[in-house]
Amino acid sequence: MPKKTQQKNVDRRGSIEIVPLLGLPEIQAGDDLSGLIVSACKKQKLRIRNGDVFVVAHKVVSKAERRLVLLDSVKPSEQATEWAAQYQKDPRVFQLILNETGRIVRMDRGVIIAETRHGFVCANAAVDTSNVPEGCAVLLPKDPDRSARVLQKQLTNTFGTAIGVIISDTFGRPWREGIVNVALGVAGMAALEDYRGKRDVMGKMMQATLIAQADELAGAAELVMGKTNRVPVAVVRGVRLAGRSGSGRDLIRAPDRDLFR
């Protein structure tokens, strides 16, 4: 059978596609991120469909929202200076970590696990000095859900079809090696898929099954984004979205349900 016919007959029902957005420029403070995303989609001839999800690395959102900080503008406190020496960090970076921190979860073996003021638990309160200009650090967006909502509205209006937006960052996790991309801000889609009360394949009622769909989507998008190529945005299409509204806050475990505070 000729190759072409074979490929045409492939049964792709339920398939998902993850397309990296290739043409984005280096994002600058004050840039119109949604405008740049729309241009990149056009250049790539990517027709946006209802239910497509844009996964956007927080770094470009932070840059556009002026959350890139010149380290020379930071005056470290005595506390920050003392801990920085102990943790072999730049005291100015340590000061930024403390500024972003609502609560220190663990401080041990050169690692700081902090709960950010938003409620995310991660290393260094997500203060990052990689993939930013020399002498700078990047902070999380002030309100990733708000950033997601703004982008979602602008992109939905421009494309004339309802899309989802996830603002993501790579976080570590206890017990498992390596970091994975997760969803911090979510708009236009559910963050969690709720199977409670549904029946399994055997007809049995399922208990306590909540799938973090937005986190799985963020991780899926990371597979095309990478850390060293300049691909901060990916479009995921074909996902059976669990719903059309939700937020990144939905993914933060309530303290009374958390055994690892």
Place this chain on the structure above:
Amino acid sequence: MPKKTQQKNVDRRGSIEIVPLLGLPEIQAGDDLSGLIVSACKKQKLRIRNGDVFVVAHKVVSKAERRLVLLDSVKPSEQATEWAAQYQKDPRVFQLILNETGRIVRMDRGVIIAETRHGFVCANAAVDTSNVPEGCAVLLPKDPDRSARVLQKQLTNTFGTAIGVIISDTFGRPWREGIVNVALGVAGMAALEDYRGKRDVMGKMMQATLIAQADELAGAAELVMGKTNRVPVAVVRGVRLAGRSGSGRDLIRAPDRDLFR
């Protein structure tokens, strides 16, 4: 411009596709899983390519490997019976949890977080009663890496091209709501992508960046697998694999690097 031409011109460089395998029967003890996977691929006219990754829900591996347990065959100890009452569980299920457990990490508020004998930390030592016949529970494969290696070898031989295999299960995590699919067994591919020593977009040396690529792949595959449809296997294609060898053990954090034992 006609629709067809537009679609043809879409720039899909670097795209990933996730295809659910639709035609698998209910897996029984002793089944030839790789044979059934090959048949399902053929039925779907899916031509397997070098570097394709098969993500396989552990449940079908466990069923084939006779890790489905009849609860009536389990005799709970006094300890299991006492705790089961306290935790509102079936004492026989509780006994299975204890059998699978190497170390209890937390036991609180009706939740048991246990380290399995393999070293995975998860709820109930991964003993599961959903999507299995009434009166049964399913355990993790005895050695998920071995299961992955066997499948990888068989599928690579049959298809005549090197593929990757991930055996997955859905795990919860501290601080974040919901469960996500993760990789327990890995073969024919790296589990982690190591950016240490590589330079970021700005030319700066990156530190301590290990991406859990196999976990992101498992999560991506879950998006087409679902909990209530019978899709225990998905093929992910187009991923720039970080390497062609690795294991699920690579994803288990060493105790001396873990602040949340």
